[in-house]
Amino acid sequence: MKNKKMTHSFQRLRRVFLALPLLLASLTVWLPLWWMAMGALTPLDELTATLGPALMGREGYALWPLLPSWPTLSPLVELLLDTPEFFAMFWNTCVLVLPQVLGQLLVGIPAAWALSRLRFRGQGALKTLYLVLMLLPFQVTMVSAYLAADRLGLLDTVWAVILPGIFGAFPVFIMTKGFDVVPAALLEAASLDGAGPLGTLVRIGVPLGMPGVLSAAVLGFLEAWNAIEQPMAFLQTKALWPLSLYLPQIAAQRLGLAMSASLVMLAPAALIFRFGQQYLTLGIQSSGLKE
Amino acid sequence: MSGKSRLFYKPRKAGRTRKSARAAVPWLFCAPSLLGLGIFTLFPFLDAVRRGFTDAMGARFVGLKNFASVLENAAFRLAAANTARFLAVCVPLLLAVSLLMALAVRALAGAARVFETTLLLPMAVPVAGIALLWQALFHKSGVINGALSALGLETVDFMGSGAAFWVLVGTYVWKNVGYNMVLWIAGLDAIPDSLYEAARVDGAGVWRCFWCVTLPGVLPTLFLTAALSLLNACKVFREAYLVGGAYPHDSIYLLQHLFNNWFRELDVGRLCAAAVLLAAALLGVLLPMQKLWGDAE
Numbered sequence: 058m059k060n061k062k063m064t065h066s067f068q069r070l071r072r073v074f075l076a077l078p079l080l081l082a083s084l085t086v087w088l089p090l091w092w093m094a095m096g097a098l099t100p101l102d103e104l105t106a107t108l109g110p111a112l113m114g115r116e117g118y119a120l121w122p123l124l125p126s127w128p129t130l131s132p133l134v135e136l137l138l139d140t141p142e143f144f145a146m147f148w149n150t151c152v153l154v155l156p157q158v159l160g161q162l163l164v165g166i167p168a169a170w171a172l173s174r175l176r177f178r179g180q181g182a183l184k185t186l187y188l189v190l191m192l193l194p195f196q197v198t199m200v201s202a203y204l205a206a207d208r209l210g211l212l213d214t215v216w217a218v219i220l221p222g223i224f225g226a227f228p229v230f231i232m233t234k235g236f237d238v239v240p241a242a243l244l245e246a247a248s249l250d251g252a253g254p255l256g257t258l259v260r261i262g263v264p265l266g267m268p269g270v271l272s273a274a275v276l277g278f279l280e281a282w283n284a285i286e287q288p289m290a291f292l293q294t295k296a297l298w299p300l301s302l303y304l305p306q307i308a309a310q311r312l313g314l315a316m317s318a319s320l321v322m323l324a325p326a327a328l329i330f331r332f333g334q335q336y337l338t339l340g341i342q343s344s345g346l347k348e
Numbered sequence: 349m350s351g352k353s354r355l356f357y358k359p360r361k362a363g364r365t366r367k368s369a370r371a372a373v374p375w376l377f378c379a380p381s382l383l384g385l386g387i388f389t390l391f392p393f394l395d396a397v398r399r400g401f402t403d404a405m406g407a408r409f410v411g412l413k414n415f416a417s418v419l420e421n422a423a424f425r426l427a428a429a430n431t432a433r434f435l436a437v438c439v440p441l442l443l444a445v446s447l448l449m450a451l452a453v454r455a456l457a458g459a460a461r462v463f464e465t466t467l468l469l470p471m472a473v474p475v476a477g478i479a480l481l482w483q484a485l486f487h488k489s490g491v492i493n494g495a496l497s498a499l500g501l502e503t504v505d506f507m508g509s510g511a512a513f514w515v516l517v518g519t520y521v522w523k524n525v526g527y528n529m530v531l532w533i534a535g536l537d538a539i540p541d542s543l544y545e546a547a548r549v550d551g552a553g554v555w556r557c558f559w560c561v562t563l564p565g566v567l568p569t570l571f572l573t574a575a576l577s578l579l580n581a582c583k584v585f586r587e588a589y590l591v592g593g594a595y596p597h598d599s600i601y602l603l604q605h606l607f608n609n610w611f612r613e614l615d616v617g618r619l620c621a622a623a624v625l626l627a628a629a630l631l632g633v634l635l636p637m638q639k640l641w642g643d644a645e
Contacts, residue, residue, distance in 0.1 A: 072456060075452045075455050075456050076452070076456060076460070078448070078449070078452060079449060079452050079453065079456075079460065079463040080463075082449065082463075082466075082467060082525065083463055083466040083467065085522060086466050086467065086469050086470055086522075087466065089473075089478075089481050090469070090473070092481060093473075093477055093481060108484050110487075110489040110490075110494075118489050118490070118491070118493055118494030118497060118498075121484060121485075121491045163380075164380045164381045164384060165381060167376075167377035167378070167380070167381075168377060168378045168380070168381035168382070170377060171373075171374040171375075171377035171378050172378070175373065175374040175377070176374075177371065177374040177375070178371075180374070183378065183382075188638065189631065189634075189635075190385065190389060190390075191579075192575055192578075192579055192630070192634050193627060193630065194579060194582035194583075194626075194630070195582070196582065196585075196603065196604055196607045196623070196626060197393075197623050197626050197627045197630070198389055198392075198393060198623075199607060199611060199623070200396055200607075200611065200616065200619045200620055200623050201389065201392030201393040201395065201396040201623070202388055202389065202392060203611070204392050204395060204396065204399075204616075205387060205388050205389075205391075205392040206388075209387075220384070220388060221388040221389065223384060224381060224384030224385050224387075224388050224389065226385070229381060254370075254373045254377075258377075279471060279472055282474065283474055283475045283586070285475060285585075285586040285589065285590065286585070286586070286604075286608075289608070290608075290611060300474075300476065301474060301475060301476045302476075304474075304476035304477075304479075304480070305476050305479050305480065305590045315480060316480070319474060319476055319477035319480055320477075322474045322476065322477060323472070323473060323474055323477055326472040326473070326474060327472055329472070330468075330469065330471075330472040334465060334468065337468065337471075338464075338468070338530050341527055341530040341531060342530060342531065342534040344531070344572070344576060
């Protein structure tokens with residue numbers, strides 16, 4: 058009896074011991090997000106007083122209270138109603154991100170299907186090619202992409218960001234893993250029923266491989282939504298810049314706006330995260346799976 | 349005769365064309381993707397390799413001059429050394445921290461999934477928002493220094509001293525720990541319970557189970573996790589750039605800064621040579637890793 062009680066309390070101690078580091082790590086996530094949300098609800102004069110020392114070069118030390126002393130929606134309202142440049146930046150981001158993600162799926166799905174479910178000579182070499190390309194960082198391909206865009210006359214247009222983004226290797230890699238689960242027997246049956254390769258892909262492959270497709274979409278969206286390097290390298294006209302590039306530049310002059318804008322920018326990503334987390338997790342898992 | 353040929357040869361001929369048509373299907377499926385990769389990545393990269401060996405106009409062959417000029421460049425040496433130091437510190441640290449977190453989440457089970465969600469969240473937080481936050485926190489007169497001075501401790505110039513390096517390492521771990529945790533959890537889930545039971549029957553304790561079952565069990569996961577961590581480490585430049593600008597403190601002047609600055613100066617010859625060197629270094633590390641990872645199956 059006594060022994061059982063001891064094991065029980067030992068169990069609880071063990072759980073606390075395990076949860077503590079996780080809790081601390083989680084605090085480093087929750088606290089910044091809380092600050093970000095509260096920053097958008099803080100009136101400008103209070104923001105200037107509390108964060109001014111760090112962000113606007115004022116005297117003293119910055120302070121970030123857990124709650125604003127006088128919460129207000131006015132910066133957010135101002136941002137949404139009276140700031141056309143914000144809408145322009147937001148629109149710019151959408152123009153860069155949405156065609157990129159859709160294009161990735163459109164181009165990537167057939168390629169991933171072929172790499173996963175069809176058998177052909179050179180398949181292994183192609184798979185290795187995609188893996189290698191996936192692992193090369195943007196800095197390696199930056200100058201080549203620049204030269205290509207220059208030759209095609211795309212520089213300083215949104216296409217210089219969108220087109221190379223569409224033809225990435227990462228979405229193909231993720232979707233290949235997603236299609237790997239489609240049973241081969243099903244494909245044989247479909248082919249006996251007279252379905253062509255395209256019909257098989259559309260009617261069987263895409264529905265069954267949907268989790269992989271959505272994973273690629275979620276990861277592709279988050280990546281493109283936060284992209285800094287590509288627009289910075291290929292877009293010189295500031296009128297084309299996405300939020301991610303523009304936001305840090307306006308912080309010093311328009312702190313309230315920057316706070317609200319960073320919250321609004323978080324919103325689509327957070328929504329995608331909320332509803333697509335299982336696909337995000339799945340996508341990450343499949344990026345680590347062995348062949 | 350003609351009837352015989354129709355009977356025997358025509359169908360075979362038709363079969364052959366159908367077969368070759370079928371052989372073309374996978375390539376047709378891959379064609380849009382391969383074409384785009386060719387136009388925007390592969391051929392331009394081959395062109396970059398060629399330009400690495402030619403002068404600024406891309407016309408005259410200059411041998412290894414560009415490579416020598418890159419390797420002698422003080423900024424390149426600083427950036428390469430910093431990047432190597434950064435990778436050597438942050439990748440193993442991230443791998444260890446995320447493995448420990450994954451073990452803790454799995455041991456707690458059930459409600460602990462909320463931690464998994466939480467630690468994945470930084471992936472979704474826009475970099476620009478983080479940059480703003482980091483500026484407020486780590487500035488010379490930022491929130492953390494305010495707290496330090498209120499406690500009567502010495503303040504630290506986080507972004508203007510060697511401490512910037514550790515801020516960057518912290519940011520990287522903060523941002524990627526969820527991603528790696530998911531990878532580890534998948535790897536840990538793949539270890540059959542029977543192995544643990546067998547070890548326990550043999551009298552192995554918690555530590556022996558960890559060393560003799562868990563670690564060898566997640567080894568196949570390790571290679572790609574490490575490779576992806578390396579790739580994600582290249583993206584930490586976003587935070588570094590938004591917080592520290594194009595010329596941050598010397599301790600976090602990374603290869604990405606250098607590429608970016610040379611890019612703005614349009615120093616194409618040197619840039620191409622540096623890109624080739626970086627690609628060679630990365631593939632030199634990653635391909636043997638991939639081979640090991642493939643062999644571990």
